[in-house]
Amino acid sequence: MSQYVFQQLINGLSLGSLYALVAIGFSMIYGIVRLINFAHGDLVMIGAFSTLGFVAMGVPWPLILVFVLMIGALAGMTIEATIFRPMRGAQQVTGFIATLAVSIVIQNVGLMTLSGQPRNFSFPAFMRQRVQLGSVSASVTDLSIIGLTLLLIALLLVVVYRTRLGTAMRATADNLMAARLMGIAVNRTILFAFAIGSGLAAVAGLMWGGKFGQIDPLLGFAPGLKAFIACVIGGVGSIGGAMLGGYLLGLAEVLFVGLLPPAFSGYRDVFVFTMLIIILLLKPSGLFVRHVEERA
Amino acid sequence: MLEVRDLHVTRGATEVLKGISLEVLEGETAALIGANGAGKSTTLLTLSGLLRAKSGTVRFEGASGSIDLTKLAAERIVGEGLVQCPEGRQIFHSLSVEENLSMGGYLRRDRASLGSSIEEVHALFPILKERAKAAGGTLSGGEQMMLAIGRALLARPRLLLLDEPSLGLAPQMIERIFDVIETLKKRGTTILLVEQNAAMALDIADRAYVLENGRITLSGSGRELADNDRVRQAYLGIAS
Numbered sequence: 214m215s216q217y218v219f220q221q222l223i224n225g226l227s228l229g230s231l232y233a234l235v236a237i238g239f240s241m242i243y244g245i246v247r248l249i250n251f252a253h254g255d256l257v258m259i260g261a262f263s264t265l266g267f268v269a270m271g272v273p274w275p276l277i278l279v280f281v282l283m284i285g286a287l288a289g290m291t292i293e294a295t296i297f298r299p300m301r302g303a304q305q306v307t308g309f310i311a312t313l314a315v316s317i318v319i320q321n322v323g324l325m326t327l328s329g330q331p332r333n334f335s336f337p338a339f340m341r342q343r344v345q346l347g348s349v350s351a352s353v354t355d356l357s358i359i360g361l362t363l364l365l366i367a368l369l370l371v372v373v374y375r376t377r378l379g380t381a382m383r384a385t386a387d388n389l390m391a392a393r394l395m396g397i398a399v400n401r402t403i404l405f406a407f408a409i410g411s412g413l414a415a416v417a418g419l420m421w422g423g424k425f426g427q428i429d430p431l432l433g434f435a436p437g438l439k440a441f442i443a444c445v446i447g448g449v450g451s452i453g454g455a456m457l458g459g460y461l462l463g464l465a466e467v468l469f470v471g472l473l474p475p476a477f478s479g480y481r482d483v484f485v486f487t488m489l490i491i492i493l494l495l496k497p498s499g500l501f502v503r504h505v506e507e508r509a
Numbered sequence: 510m511l512e513v514r515d516l517h518v519t520r521g522a523t524e525v526l527k528g529i530s531l532e533v534l535e536g537e538t539a540a541l542i543g544a545n546g547a548g549k550s551t552t553l554l555t556l557s558g559l560l561r562a563k564s565g566t567v568r569f570e571g572a573s574g575s576i577d578l579t580k581l582a583a584e585r586i587v588g589e590g591l592v593q594c595p596e597g598r599q600i601f602h603s604l605s606v607e608e609n610l611s612m613g614g615y616l617r618r619d620r621a622s623l624g625s626s627i628e629e630v631h632a633l634f635p636i637l638k639e640r641a642k643a644a645g646g647t648l649s650g651g652e653q654m655m656l657a658i659g660r661a662l663l664a665r666p667r668l669l670l671l672d673e674p675s676l677g678l679a680p681q682m683i684e685r686i687f688d689v690i691e692t693l694k695k696r697g698t699t700i701l702l703v704e705q706n707a708a709m710a711l712d713i714a715d716r717a718y719v720l721e722n723g724r725i726t727l728s729g730s731g732r733e734l735a736d737n738d739r740v741r742q743a744y745l746g747i748a749s
């Protein structure tokens with residue numbers, strides 16, 4: 214394989230990792246409260262700026278990772294408990310507008326307190342080196358993003374599919390009424406889904422900053438939108454679908470720009486949305502979902 | 510065991526329960542019969558804490574003594590031993606049979622005896638053991654009903670609420686489900702059974718109530734109601 218193609222592949226996988234991490238949380242939240250959460254991308258921004266703060270305080274990187282995960286989880290739980298929970302039972306459009314409002318508030322508080330000036334964000338020097346793998350090479354940052362994401366996804370799958378709380382969370386997403394009748398405190402399992410989903414988004418923010426080198430208070434928009442698209446491609450409400458949708462989207466975007474003549478690179482989003490439309494025309498319930506049962 | 514006094518419940522703008530009173534004694538099987546939309550499910554959902562009463566009381570001899578359920582959170586009510594097997598089965602379609610059952614035992618702290626409870630459910634419904642790894646949604650209607658009952662039993666009910674267990678099942682399967690209810694009754698489980706299949710419900714019931722438009726209009730032993738002319742006409746389809 215030529216270095217060029219390999220580089221594009223690694224690049225697509227690392228971008229896809231970020232999309233997948235954000236999309237998984239987006240999908241978990243939709244799955245359990247049927248809410249298209251447009252504030253989800255802003256957790257990415259919160260994670261990125263928290264990272265900058267911890268770096269300034271001199272916190273070691275492994276601890277920063279843990280702290281950012283916790284900050285994301287706390288922020289997600291706070292938003293759920295104070296804003297989304299009181300609106301439960303209201304019409305779906307009410308919740309949808311509430312998530313837009315939360316997003317706008319977060320972005321504007323960010324603009325006021327942090328200013329709109331992009332800030333430089335850099336990983337430690339060794340992360341910016343390249344490693345030689347036979348005849349090709351890749352950046353440590355991209356490889357770390359791919360590796361850390363796989364690790365986080367593995368942990369997530371264990372929690373969701375192998376623990377009692379994870380099973381209760383899936384039960385709540387499957388049938389809220391039955392979950393309550395079994396004695397599951399559904400507000401707790403919902404909070405848990407927000408904690409996990411938002412924590413992952415914040416960690417994606419940490420990696421986003423490192424990959425692109427600059428952050429600003431509005432950076433959450435792109436990952437939020439892409440996560441939504443990844444979920445739609447993969448099948449809304451399924452963790453596996455969101456993950457695969459994220460990787461597919463990241464790879465497709467990068468390969469489109471990288472492998473076609475440079476004149477086309479401006480059409481990246483046109484390409485992404487065309488792909489979305491075609492997939493939805495062919496498989497309305499998403500690529501990786503066998504059947505969708507609408508809940509009455 | 511359960512004593513409902515003057516229960517009023519509104520859903521949306523309509524008053525669905527207009528002051529109902531009923532009781533179930535320990536060890537009894539009580540039946541609540543009535544037409545579509547009479548308020549049977551509303552009654553059970555209120556007992557389980559999923560709907561809130563506007564007024565009235567619900568006394569229950571729970572795990573922590575005699576308590577009023579009308580202010581209690583749904584998960585506390587299950588913990589007290591009032592467990593519902595809801596209308597339409599409502600099993601978890603995407604969870605395996607095994608996981609469905611484990612969710613029935615969600616609140617139980619006695620991990621050790623949970624295993625033997627699962628074996629008891631398997632003995633009652635062997636198919637649930639055979640299909641332990643299958644997704645709940647892939648079971649047939651009758652199997653789903655067994656799963657729903659098994660799941661409720663794993664919560665160790667002091668009082669088991671059954672909402673139309675015969676709904677949508679083939680006659681043979683209905684027989685089977687009623688045999689199981691009979692077995693549970695013999696084992697001493699207290700049961701409140703809601704049914705449209707009035708003949709079978711009255712046959713099995715020690716005590717029965719007729720609910721019409723949100724009011725209890727008749728009550729008595731299962732035998733008495735089965736012999737009552739109005740019941741025979743309206744619910745048993747027998748001309749008098």
Ligand SMILES: Nc1ncnc2c1ncn2[C@@H]1O[C@H](COP(=O)(O)OP(=O)(O)OP(=O)(O)O)[C@@H](O)[C@H]1O
Nearest residue numbers: 520521525543544545546547548549550551552705
């Ligand atoms: N979510 C709801 N909002 C408003 N009214 C409702 C709602 N659900 C049910 N109702 C009304 O409450 C009344 C009683 O309904 P309920 O489900 O308790 O009846 P039921 O006796 O269980 O009937 P069925 O035999 O069909 O199950 C009906 O008139 C119904 O229209």
Ligand SMILES: [Mg+2]
Nearest residue numbers: 549550551596
């Ligand atoms: Mg009903």
